Amino acid sequence: MTRLHRIRVLMCTDSLAVGGAERVAVDLANTLDRDRHDVTFCATRAGGPLGALLSADVEALVLGRAATWDLPKLVRFAGWVREREIDIIHTHGRGTMRFVTLARALGRIRSRHVFHDHYNWLHVDRRAGPALARPLQAVDAYLGVDSRLCAWARDTAGVDPGRIHLVRSGVDLTRFASVRPTDLRREIGAADDAVLLVMVGNLRPQKDHPTLFRALHLLTPEERDRIRVAVIGSTSVDPDYHAGCVAMIDRLEVGDVVHLLGSRDDAPALIAGADAGLATSKNETGPLVVLEYMAGGLPFLATDTGEIAHAVRDLGVGWVTPPRDAGALAAALRELLALSPEARRRMGRRARAEVAAHFDQRDVTRRVEGHYRAVLGLGGDVEGDSQPRALAL
Amino acid sequence: MVLCTWNGARWLPSLLASLRDQQRPPDELIVQDDCSDDATVDLVDAFAPGAGFPVRLERNRVRLGSTQNFGVALARARGEVVALADQDDLWYPAKLARVAEEFAADPTVTMVFSDADLIAEDDRRLGQRLWSTRMVGRGLNSNSVVTVRDFARRPLTTGCTMAVRRRAIEAALPLPRQLDHPEAPLRHDRWLSLVAASVGTVRAVPDPLLGFRVHATQETGVLVDGERGRAFVRAARHLAGGRSTSEEHEVRAVQLEVAADRADALGDFESARAVREVVAHHRHRAAVSRGQTSLVAVAAEARHGRYGTDHFALAAVAADVVRATRRG
Numbered sequence: 001m002t003r004l005h006r007i008r009v010l011m012c013t014d015s016l017a018v019g020g021a022e023r024v025a026v027d028l029a030n031t032l033d034r035d036r037h038d039v040t041f042c043a044t045r046a047g048g049p050l051g052a053l054l055s056a057d058v059e060a061l062v063l064g065r066a067a068t069w070d071l072p073k074l075v076r077f078a079g080w081v082r083e084r085e086i087d088i089i090h091t092h093g094r095g096t097m098r099f100v101t102l103a104r105a106l107g108r109i110r111s112r113h114v115f116h117d118h119y120n121w122l123h124v125d126r127r128a129g130p131a132l133a134r135p136l137q138a139v140d141a142y143l144g145v146d147s148r149l150c151a152w153a154r155d156t157a158g159v160d161p162g163r164i165h166l167v168r169s170g171v172d173l174t175r176f177a178s179v180r181p182t183d184l185r186r187e188i189g190a191a192d193d194a195v196l197l198v199m200v201g202n203l204r205p206q207k208d209h210p211t212l213f214r215a216l217h218l219l220t221p222e223e224r225d226r227i228r229v230a231v232i233g234s235t236s237v238d239p240d241y242h243a244g245c246v247a248m249i250d251r252l253e254v255g256d257v258v259h260l261l262g263s264r265d266d267a268p269a270l271i272a273g274a275d276a277g278l279a280t281s282k283n284e285t286g287p288l289v290v291l292e293y294m295a296g297g298l299p300f301l302a303t304d305t306g307e308i309a310h311a312v313r314d315l316g317v318g319w320v321t322p323p324r325d326a327g328a329l330a331a332a333l334r335e336l337l338a339l340s341p342e343a344r345r346r347m348g349r350r351a352r353a354e355v356a357a358h359f360d361q362r363d364v365t366r367r368v369e370g371h372y373r374a375v376l377g378l379g380g381d382v383e384g385d386s387q388p389r390a391l392a393l
Numbered sequence: 394m395v396l397c398t399w400n401g402a403r404w405l406p407s408l409l410a411s412l413r414d415q416q417r418p419p420d421e422l423i424v425q426d427d428c429s430d431d432a433t434v435d436l437v438d439a440f441a442p443g444a445g446f447p448v449r450l451e452r453n454r455v456r457l458g459s460t461q462n463f464g465v466a467l468a469r470a471r472g473e474v475v476a477l478a479d480q481d482d483l484w485y486p487a488k489l490a491r492v493a494e495e496f497a498a499d500p501t502v503t504m505v506f507s508d509a510d511l512i513a514e515d516d517r518r519l520g521q522r523l524w525s526t527r528m529v530g531r532g533l534n535s536n537s538v539v540t541v542r543d544f545a546r547r548p549l550t551t552g553c554t555m556a557v558r559r560r561a562i563e564a565a566l567p568l569p570r571q572l573d574h575p576e577a578p579l580r581h582d583r584w585l586s587l588v589a590a591s592v593g594t595v596r597a598v599p600d601p602l603l604g605f606r607v608h609a610t611q612e613t614g615v616l617v618d619g620e621r622g623r624a625f626v627r628a629a630r631h632l633a634g635g636r637s638t639s640e641e642h643e644v645r646a647v648q649l650e651v652a653a654d655r656a657d658a659l660g661d662f663e664s665a666r667a668v669r670e671v672v673a674h675h676r677h678r679a680a681v682s683r684g685q686t687s688l689v690a691v692a693a694e695a696r697h698g699r700y701g702t703d704h705f706a707l708a709a710v711a712a713d714v715v716r717a718t719r720r721g
Contacts, residue, residue, distance in 0.1 A: 123501050125538060282593070324503075324593055
């Protein structure tokens with residue numbers, strides 16, 4: 001079969017707010033091969049700051065649906081899709097996946113459906129009732145960013161194993177090329193010889209800042225004197241959590257070490273201005289931010305919670321500790337402190353090389369393009385990431 | 394592994410043999426004897442040399458009771474994952490291997506517990522499962538992850554089905570003295586479950602990994618056959634008959650408040666919040682029991698889902714409606 005036109009892809013998310021799934025969708029939209037793909041984007045609920053990062057050639061629609069069964073919006077969406085003769089709808093987010101499945105079930109659209117699952121709550125909710133399982137079983141390809149998700153899709157949601165593929169997320173390296181570093185050291189008043197760590201992530205329970213505070217508390221006063229941590233992320237997402245963190249910083253007397261800088265839009269520059277990156281999440285499917293630290297040339301300290309952490313744990317460019325384990329994190333901090341500045345920088349350079357070799361967004365995108373071709377019956381060369389540790393779950 | 398014993402000579406040999414037959418043997422067995430005056434200690438001593446793994450027996454000088462005895466035993470255990478054993482059960486050969494697999498597959502998992510077959514005094518399987526006789530099977534089978542709110546609402550597991558990761562044990566110890574209240578004890582296994590769900594993920598494995606022995610002298614009861622109906626009648630009489638359960642609810646509120654405080658101290662603010670909602674519900678129910686709450690308040694509590702959504706919740710709402718109506 002010969003394809004006469006480029007594959008028309010619609011990337012679909014719930015919104016364009018700052019988040020891992022949305023970031024992946026935007027990166028994919030920007031890096032799909034334009035010789036072979038026409039790319040459009042739809043945020044089915046709301047827009048957001050990531051909209052500004054979409055390439056100029058990507059037509060975007062913010063639909064503003066209120067629910068899965070928002071029929072007027074569904075009719076508008078279907079019309080929009082038909083008008084553009086979309087071949088592949090690539091959804092991110094379960095709400096949008098259900099919305100698109102419904103549109104297909106009602107016969108409003110005939111496009112193929114690829115679902116990219118980034119679900120972050122498998123640690124508290126592994127249910128797959130009919131309202132979720134049936135739409136999942138109807139997708140043409142299920143791309144899970146974490147092997148635990150793939151196992152869940154197969155064993156609990158009943159998705160055909162032949163349609164399930166592990167697709168680890170990547171990072172758009174161009175965002176980290178030629179970045180002018182923010183002078184974080186001066187901004188927080190850190191001494192020249194202090195080791196400056198950056199932790200990027202909104203202040204919400206999943207990111208588990210308290211384990212970091214407890215780890216810092218376990219260090220000796222001399223060790224603490226040599227560390228400064230800049231926490232970058234919105235403090236208004238969960239005000240109770242933020243208040244709890246502030247109280248804990250005070251109670252554990254680590255206020256001299258930890259600097260809550262709030263939300264910032266210059267993450268690559270902030271990362272470039274630090275000595276190491278921190279990700280202490282208690283549960284993640286990524287975390288993508290570890291790749292961003294590596295792309296920014298930083299060694300990292302991360303918890304062993306998601307597919308990316310698992311994939312980079314043995315590269316020797318950072319420390320991976322069990323989640324919620326303040327003692328192990330404190331030990332990793334001590335090892336970081338023991339490194340000379342040059343050894344740290346060497347580790348960071350190796351991290352950047354590793355991320356370029358294994359997690360370049362362009363390579364991830366090529367794999368996704370292979371899935372598109374397979375779904376369309378164009379002889380797709382489906383390359384999966386190696387199938388994974390947790391399929392035995 | 395930790396095993397707490399007290400006058401368990403009758404079934405201990407079966408348990409010990411089943412531990413020796415594990416496909417993945419334990420790295421150590423901690424035995425904490427709570428002043429047995431039967432052959433329990435001799436049986437453990439005789440078992441140790443041929444066990445194939447170190448057996449570390451210690452005897453308490455004074456009787457501590459089951460919960461505090463487990464507290465002592467857990468403090469002695471050194472493993473990354475600690476499985477709890479009761480002296481009267483029978484472990485199936487794959488139990489430890491399966492549990493270890495679950496922990497290895499997901500580093501966020503802090504506790505794993507399984508279903509069990511009920512077995513008779515002569516090891517015969519009774520054809521029933523532990524979860525279904527405790528009427529928790531439907532919930533656990535539909536979502537294999539159990540949250541701290543679920544554990545705060547009611548006990549969902551029993552110690553011998555559980556294995557706990559070290560960081561959860563460290564967070565759970567020392568066991569608070571409030572657990573041992575004579576009117577409403579909160580056992581070590583529920584406390585461990587609460588803490589483990591606070592500091593990580595708790596997985597429920599629906600396969601029966603052991604035989605749970607049903608006998609007259611066990612501490613953890615199950616409702617088998619006709620006993621279930623009789624228990625319902627007893628519970629209905631108890632609840633609707635006006636006998637005060639206010640103290641029990643007050644005690645439970647205090648115990649759960651301790652759990653919430655501990656979660657707060659560890660930075661588990663979300664868990665603390667969830668547990669405090671259940672604390673408030675116990676205080677509401679205590680007030681209902683004292684005749685201090687109106688039918689409207691009961692209805693509001695039910696409408697907000699604070700009684701829960703299962704059949705236990707239905708029974709509790711019914712009882713409180715009776716009490717509140719009687720007050721009116």
